Amino acid sequence: MQMTVLPYIFVSLVGGIGKLKRSTASLIFSRAGVIMLLLWLLALVLVALMPLSFPFVETASFFSTSIIEPTAPIDYFKLYIPSNPFESMASGYVPAMVVFSIAMGLALIGMEGENKHHIVTVMHTFGEIFSKITQALVKVLPIGIFAMSASAAGTMGVDEFASMQVYLISYFALCLLLAFWILPWIIASFTPVTFAQALRISKSSVVTAFATGNIFIVIPVIVEECKQIMREHDSLSDDAETLIEILVPIAFTFPNIGKLTVILFVLFAGWFNGTPVELSAIPSLSVSGLLSLFGSVYVAIPFMLDLVHLPQDLFQLFVMSGFITGKFNSIAAVMNLFALTLLTVALFEKRLSLRPPQLIKMSLGVAGSVLITIVICRIGMGLFIHSPEITSGVIANMQVADKVPTLVKKQFPVVGQTPSSPIATIKMIRERGVLKVGYIPSNVPFSYYNNAGQLVGFDSAMASKLAEDLGVKVEFIPFDKDQLSAALKAGFFDVAMSGLAMDIAQMDKLSYTEPVLKLNLAIATKDHNVTSFKSAQSIMEMQNTTIAYVEHSDIIKEAKAFYPNLKFVQIDGYKNFFRQKGDKYDAVVISAEAGSAWSLFFPGYGIAILENKVQYPVAYAVAQDNQSLLNYINNWQKLRKVDGHQDRLYDYWMLGKGASEVKPRWSIIRDVLHWVE
Template sequence: MILAMFVGAGVGLFFGESVGWLSHIGTAVILLMQMTVLPFIIVSLIGGIGKLQQSTAMLIFSRAGAIMALLWAVGLVVIAFVPVSFPIFEAASFFSVSSIEPVQPIDYFKLYIPANPFESMADGYVPAMVVFSMAIGLALIGIDEQSKQPILSLMQTVGETFGRITQGLVKVLPIGIFAMSAAAAGTMGIDEFASMQVYLVSYFLMCLLLTFIILPWIVASLTPITFQQTLNISKSSLVTAFATGNIFIVIPVIVDECKQVMKSHHALTEDNATLIEILVPIAYTFPNIGKLTVILFVYFAGWFNGTPIELTDLASLSISGLLSLFGSVYVAIPFLLNLAHLPADLFQLFVMAGFITGKFGSITATMNLFVLTLLTACLFAKRLRAKPPQLLKLAIGTSLGIGLTLMTLKIGMGLFINPPETTSSVIANMQVADKVPTKVNRQRPILGETPTQPIASIQHIRERGLLRVGYIPSNVPFSYYNNAGKLVGFDTAMASKLANDLNVQVEFVPFRQGELAQALQAGYFDIAMSGLAMDIQQMDQLSYSDPILELNLAVATKDYLVNRFKRNDSIRQMENITIAYVEHDDRVENVKRTLPGIRFVKIGAYQQFFRQKDDKYDAVIISAEAGSAWTLFFPSYGVAILENNSRYPVAYAVAPNNQSLLNYINNWQKLRRVDGHQQKFYDYWMLGVGAKEEQPRWSIIRDVLHWVE
């Protein structure tokens, strides 16, 4: 399989994007591998638990179970800390429609309680199926041997059947690994490869930390067995597990080595020897810390996707991960990605890296079996020391190990892993496609000083051959100047299209937000096109067109404050916070009464907030679309979609008595919406579709051999 991975990567590098289609083959193989996993979990848990003697079950699920749970907790805590070391890159992206889609809340009752086991199985609720299977297994323990034997035999037969199917499918797994590796190497960008280093390096060091420091230190702190002894007895098993990636084959060695070390401390009684012989094989069937380490991939996937897992979700994700890992990682990881609302496609990255990370996970799993067995044996031999001095020693050693490892990771990745290319250059170089004769005025007309002009009807505009459009400077992404000094933006593009359809030239005239109605009535421009929120207070002074877009009300703020603005309850608890706003006066007045701890300040333009140097304002009310565009220029800011998902219309404005132009604009924009022009502009300026020229992925066949263009 490792060979298949490297050959696939080589094929991808050689042929480049032309082998991207191989990802479909990889997906098909993985789905086939998942086919038997959930049924296998059910029959193996029922059969494995059901065949236990009551005394053995009591032993395992009480004392050994408690130690196992404590080790799980240690592993989950370490895994949860590792993402702290991930490098922090100031990055931003265009607005995404997915950011406003309502997130389906997790139904924890369905997730953990199999009220309808068939529904739980059909919906892929692995934790619920684990609970269901364990309940049946525990119930079987109390049934006499003769009565339960047919069920146990059936479970064993079905389990062996699934095992044979899996063994057959494993033969085609290298094909899937080859296909996914080729597709990933052929299509993945350099930035994505660099990001994968974050996961691999973090995973390797985490496994080494758990295997060679934390787990042996637990034994040394709580038992007479020294740190060095723990490493010595596990050495051969760790080497074997790493070389083969197989824990099962080292079980006899673990049993023998644990007996030997207990004997050296005069703690190996006949009962203790029996306990070790029983415990190791049974513990092997349960999730171990080595298996739990794959949860780190979900945390990495959140970082990689730009949506890190929130602290409030860590506990539920850890518990769900633990229960889902009673089965295969091929079921657990897709389930956890879905639970965390992360793209399912990321699972292919996990599979591709799995045959490297799996070896490190194997050594952690092996050490976990050693530590669990030694702690349980010492507990039964009354050699377990869990008094304050030992616990303090354990806490200090573990904390130092975690702290030093995280510091090493943080510094190392900060030095050697480069941040992705900044996106400000993308939005700053965007262009308006329609090339019509254009004049852009940068000097704003002064009310009362600049001569007024007659209001122009649509016929007058055609006759003079000029459409005058009012715009707000620096109103990203509706009207702003790009790096070339040209006026661009969504509404600039729409205005150019309108002028092109009218077969006239276009002249852009700047205006202040608060002077719009007076400027229109003075005839300084014919129409205002610049992301104007429809304002109920101005409707008697000007005429709005039909809504052009419906934007999503949001708040732009510093990255570290974004999560606080996503929930209404946390907003209500804020104090000494100043929120700026440019428009939406009526909404702000309504909100002021319900948020007494927040100070609202009106500003003249959004750039006053983003360019502030004294942090006078903590946040600004803005549309999610515009806020996302601004963060491309200022990546230290983020956008929080408000919990109630408020939307508001934006429209164009004309003088109140210019009915002919208003009728034309309404009909024109309906036409351009239907024929797709407006959507095309929206995709480009709001979503960034096509904003960055995509270069073909580097490949040997094109860039070295020049066999293809």
């Protein structure tokens, strides 16, 4: 369905604009053009406001590598300026293509003679060819839509279907508000036509467009109804009648308000995906969306999703909902044509009313109606559309797959009080039959207790696998990080495996293995503060802000010098930040991987990746003189990296792959006929 869209945009704009007479073009672009721009602006503002009606949902997710991947900045020059029209078409830069097509059409207006006639004829012929291709493709379109809808319906969960209601309800409210309140009120405020008359003359066109989802078939009706109502008010000269006959078909080829409303889907997609479109990106999205909507919505939506870095897979949701949303945007489009035509004719006939009291009344009425609509939708959807299940249940029920005899101690050994043991080599560990592993409690997702009271986590799983490969049992002993070197020297445990950041200050007191992972430094803070921590400039402007940290003393030292406006406070563990009472700490320095895991327990918090992306290594630690164990773990770790075992644990504990059981949807074949398991 998309293969004819870009060529059709070109030929229809060039041919449609180029065939206009200079006087007609001047009239349309100087008068109707201004009114059209104002109506577009009104629609874009309302679309930008509608996400305020979306219910608040606390969401959190496992760490994703996509959040640390560099985001390519938008090249606005290529997006809007067709320096190479062929590149713009090949690369799908729809706005640049539209600009070029309009420029070519305007240039064609100024031409005379047979050459112009031939070009316009060719463009018209190509338009008919593309139209025939599209009509042929439409015959198989229902099959494609059915397949995409069936795929989406078969893979979406109940919670996702509930979320789709948010888009449908807000979209219906927006279209109905525009069609039956705002646009008729604008007509009544500026033209001789009353509010009731505006609704009356548009009734048959609106009903037909809603029933068929086709605006084109009601164009003759719109023309005749506009003529009739202007005659009733003695505002229809011969020139005005001609203007209506020309204006309605030409306006039909431009994006209407009904089409612009689909931009709301992109804003919904951001909410649905848990990454709302930032306020600063909305102007760019609106302008780019407007220009891309000169073509098909099926080209515009993927383009806009890509523009704001949202997954292209969400396009299937748009297709699935298009059958019903198309009917509602049709009624908004019809009323848009009525408003544009009547306002332009009133301006042409010098019957346009600009009385300040009427303008104030209309402005307050429109603003009040928008506010009431948003509040009612927000409250209503908040009451009846429930949030998905709390994600903490997923991470709190994760388990270590490798089952080896395990003993977990919760009592911290104390240097000088707890009896020490000799530092154990590999040979001594095998003879003893137990691998003693140090861990930090509540160090999500490396070592923490699940709902069953079991010690789990990435490093707990790695330790269990190490013990299994050694052929011994595993015993976990808790430790405080500031006592790590002393605890290893005292032989309380053989190796510390608990997301340890390699610390330069500790390197002369213990031995680190080769890095196990490279983690990404980030800031964890309340959801509403996340954006503020994404740029160095906004951090520099903060006042009375306290940043907590657990480790990374060398990085914090540099940060103190660079951000003298911030107060840095060291805390014992990350749980002290996330479980704090009040707002003692505004944010905490943490890895993005660990911060994402903590946000599953506390969905009110989010992660901000620093502008200057910083990575740091985590490793395991053994006593300084335990070269035998150090060599074994280094070689063992290399093996487990190569055979993919470590990657599987990373995918499970960090990325959450396989963490929650995906239950198959109810199926007649499986659940009734029992043909498959």
